[in-house]
Amino acid sequence: MSATIPAAAPAGAAENSRTRPWLNSYPAQVPKTIDEARIGTLVDMFRDGVAAYPQRAAAESFGKKMTxxxxxxxxxxxxxxxxxxxxxxxxxxxxxxxxxxxxxxxxxxxxxxxxxxxxxxxxxxxxxxxxxxxxxxxxxxxxxxxxxxxxxxxxxxxxxxxxxxxxxxxxxxxxxxxxxxxxxxxxxxxxxxxxxxxxxxxxxxxxxxxxxxxxxxxTPDDIAFLQYTGGTTGVAKGAVLLHRNVAANVLQCEAWMRPFFGEREDHVMVTALPLYHIFGLTVCALLMTKIGGCQLLIANPRDIAGFVKTLKSHRVTLMSGVNTLYNALANAPGIEDVDFSQLVFAVSGGMATQAAVAKKWKEVSGQPIVEGYGLSETSPVVCANRLDIEEFTGTIGFPLPSTDIAIRGNDGASLPFGERGELCVKGPQVMAGYWQRPDETAKVMTTDGYFRTGDVALMKPNGEVKIVDRMKDMILVSGFNVYPNEVEDVLAHHPGVMEAAVIGVPDEQSGEAVVAYVVRRDPNLTADALRAYCRENLTGYKIPRRIEFRETLPKTNVGKVLRRVLKDEVQQPG
Missing domain, CATH: 3.40.50.980 (Rossmann fold)
Incomplete structure (x- = not known):
């Protein structure tokens, strides 16, 4: 992402923003805005939940429930x-x-x-x-x-x-x-x-x-979370989420979902998304507290056999996950024996959902995957598909109530329908900034108060949004961000490495996989040895799946490595 802050959108773009075409596509029962005067603290929300639903199950883990x-x-x-x-x-x-x-x-x-x-x-x-x-x-x-x-x-x-x-x-x-x-x-x-x-x-x-x-x-203006993310620039930093930011997003999610919850109130949300991830934190832990639902806590979602066994013994009503999780479950032995008759909806986010996975999931569960979009910096949900869709759409749906978005070009001006530009977001769920990094905050906020997501998107005439690509070189592995700068830095610290470049390549299992191109200082350095070194310094999903040694790396005339050239080689081999 460029370090320059785009100029404020011209008057025409602002007028177009005010029309908000997506509002005409809302389900009739969904309000266009939330009552921002109702936004309190997460402590208030929790106290209210405990007072209102004292005997309901709040969470279940390893077969044991807690009220x-x-x-x-x-x-x-x-x-x-x-x-x-x-x-x-x-x-x-x-x-x-x-x-x-x-x-x-x-x-x-x-x-x-x-x-x-x-x-x-x-x-x-x-x-x-x-x-x-x-x-x-x-x-x-x-x-x-x-x-x-x-x-x-x-x-x-x-x-x-x-x-x-x-x-x-x-x-x-x-x-x-x-x-x-x-x-x-x-x-x-x-x-x-x-x-x-x-x-x-x-x-x-x-x-x-x-x-x-x-x-x-x-108070609502106190900090609730420092949610660490690479943001859109690749430097690990804490998104400052105030109580009002996260509480607002809970109210936005509730407004979007409640009309489709049905008559039952004792909902059970499959909570396989880790609670340390903003998606699981807000959509599972906090939203369930707001509506008096139960979190079915899955401690190890990688144990698919155990996960399926747990699902067999429960009649879950709500589910959230990422593409790789739905893919693993849909293809798991025994999934056909799970009773999904009570499932109201299954939402997906964190990474692009593949159409083939969505098709298989509906065959297994009877419900389409409802895809949404968000970031740590937006608490996280920005957009979501309608919950009454019958088939997977391949888009991220519509902005939630009280959320404004704009698709902007390099000059900061809003673009016409169908044109690709940077997705920018304004709403009560947008973070207060990055922890102790005003310079990084300035890079991602426009002068008229929009957060620059760094994602390329387009908007359809009805306000539906489709993510097209990423503006940066961020790699998305099973819904988790991997930043090439960080992996390259670890590789460069190995005494046998002269220089390295890291990119993401398409992968059926994880969405993308990390690939490293390395120029050796030590000619005897092996890929296994380098991968072992990475294992000591990086979380598993950040470790390069493939390491390729080269004599040189493609560079600009000022010496900057051209990752795009490496990506093009993968996409157009030979």
Missing amino acids: YAELGHAADAIASWLQAQGLKKGDRVAIMMPNVMAYPAILFGALIAGGEVVNVNPLYTHRELAHQLQDAGVRFIFVLENFAWTVADTLSEFTLDQVVIVKPGDLLGLKGTIVNLVSRYVKKAVKPFNIPGAVSFNAVLTEGAKRPPQPTVV
Whole structure:
């Protein structure tokens, strides 16, 4: 993305924006706007949910359910403990774990205490984790014991106020004891670690339950999350999401979906999307809290056989996922025995959904995939297809209520229908900026207040939007962003590498795969050795699937590597 900020759109473009053609394509029951005066805090939303649905199941994990009342008690205990440890309003609390029962309790407990949540991918390497914790200024971290060894390694560089060790069976009662034993001794999923002074999650609950949390004034303009992303420029940075940003997006999603929920109220949302990912966080954890639904937490969605077994024992009503997940499930043995008769809709985002996958999924479930679009910087949902579609559309649908979009050219002017340009977004869900990076914030915000997504899109006359391509070289692997700069930097640090270039190539399984082109300094360097080096410094999905050695790399006359030339070679071999 260019570092220049486009000029404000000319008057004609602004007028076109005000017409918002997509509003005429809305279902009759969906409001054109949300009541922004109703936007409160996520703490208020949680308290309201606990008060309204105390005996409903809020979450289920490994066959054990937790009610909203129980979740409320656990969140209060965590908030009280954090405050007793000295947490002040605005302090950062990191959560580093997959979808286990403790996650929602920690999430809401941190917010109740006045903390700001930093969601961390538990598969991060030492290097990735250190950057995020240091950049955010994290004081407390809750980590699943399976990944505590990474935290232990990272603590050699800096200190945290407190590390809390969570077990997968925490908050599951007696069932949790079995889950923990299987994790530790059967699956051998816990590597040895040593973190002096770390406390157990159960100790936190016991101590915190002795007193209620101190009232903390949290406002809609306070920060709720530092949601780390490469954004549209490739540099890992935290999108500052205020309570009002995320709460607004929950209300927008509710307004779009509620007319199609049907008469039943006890909805069950398949929550296989990780809660540390903004899609899972908002559409599963927070939206379900707003409507009193239950999150069916899937701790390891890569275990497709186990996932299918779980689905067989439940009558789920709502589902969210990414293309690769739907593809894996649709082709899994036994999926034909899952009862999808109660499924109201299945939404997809995070990466482009392939038509072949959507076709197979409908054959299996009877429901089309309803594709949407969003980013970490937009809390995340910007657009979604109507929920009453009968067939997959191949578009990202229409902007949600109270969302304005524009397709703009290089000069910042809005383009006519059908022309390709940069998708720009304005709405209450758009972030406050990037954490401590005003220069990066300026690059992605226009002078008239639109967020530049970096994605190339076109708009149809009815307001429907289709994503065409990416303006940057970002690679999307199973819905997760991979930035070539980061992978190239790791490769360049290997003593046997002279230079490297990284691109994404189409892949049937993951959407895209990472490919590296390397000029060797050491002629004896092998692809396996280089991949092993990457494994020490990068999360699995960032590791190059293929490494190709070359004598030279294509460059401009000023020495900049031309990734586009490499991509063209892949697309037009020979």
